[in-house]
Amino acid sequence: MRALHSITASAIRLTDPELTSRNPLIRKLERFVHLTEEDRAALESVSAQARAVDPHIDLIREGAVPEDAVLVLEGFACRYTHCQNGSRQIIAYLLPGDLCDVDLADLGSMDHAVGTLSRCIIARVPREALVSLIAQHPNIARALRLSKLAEEATARAWIVGLGCRSAQERVTHLFCELLVRMEAVGLVREGWCPLPLTQVDLADTLGLSNVHVNRLLQDLRRRGLILLRGRSLKLLDLEGIRAMAEFSPRYLHAASCDSGELLL
Incomplete structure (x- = not known):
């Protein structure tokens, strides 16, 4: 990916009440x-201070010691690594409302x-702002801890998928997961979920070839399962x-603190 200095847009202020009412970090933690x-x-x-970042930009490079946590307010980002042969493995998605990394003080x-x-x-x-936020707001500290546990559970689910699920199950399980995560921050409309990913992105996530992903998507379309x-x-x-993928949203801990009911 290109370096972070390639960011082209100017700072965007998210202080308007209409925007903050839809702040995905607040929606997620609640x-x-x-x-x-x-x-x-x-x-x-x-x-409050945010920037527009182009696709395929490194926010934190491997080997770097980050001084800031990265908060995604819009779009899809990811954690990834490259093998010596140049292949990429995406190991986690960062979606709107995700804060990466909360444990800056201990990260190295x-x-x-x-x-x-x-x-x-x-x-x-x-x-410093993150440490102060956690120290002064115990509700936020607890919510971030629970969010981290959900991230760890998601990583385990991805490992199971790569090791045990068929290619079709991997794709459909990921789609179910994304739907739950996007609904949790209010970004699903009439059943439509944002998916700004390429087939190469999906292939690098699921341990499949680009050609295999293309065939799977075409098959799911032909069978009337996805649009x-x-x-x-x-x-x-x-x-x-969900039955095909053996998907249960429980590992995402996507329950409302008011109702206790799982999404979907």
Whole structure:
């Protein structure tokens, strides 16, 4: 990926009430704990300065010692690593509302890179601001801890997928996961989920070839199971696809703190 200095857009302020009411970080964390007005204001503050970042830009390079946590407000980013033969393995998606990395103080140098997959809106949270946020807001600290546990559970689910699931199951399981994660931050509309990924991105995520991914997507379309339109995805037979993928959203811990009901 290109270096971060290739960012082209100027700073974007996210202080308008209409925008902050849709702040994906707040929406995500409120799925874990109840946030006070003071908590929400603090989260809006760390989200207030953001930049537009082009696709395929490194936000944190492998081997670097990050001084800021990266907050994704819009678009898809990822954690990834390159093998010596040049192949890329995507090891996690960073979606709107995801804060990477919360454990800056203990992190040291990165053993992987973080980069954008699509055009993103990114805010950087300095180490000192993050430490202060966690120390002064116990609700936020707990929500971030629960969010981290969900990330770890997601990583385990991806390992299981690579080791045990068929190619079709890997694709459909990932689609179900993305739908749950995007719905949690209010980005699913009439069943349509943003999917600004290329077939190469999916191949590098699922351990498949680009050609294999293309065939799988065509097959799912022919069978009337999915729609792909522009940069969006719709699962037409949600229950059937979930059964096919043996998907349960429980590992995502995507429960509302008010209702206790799992999404989907």
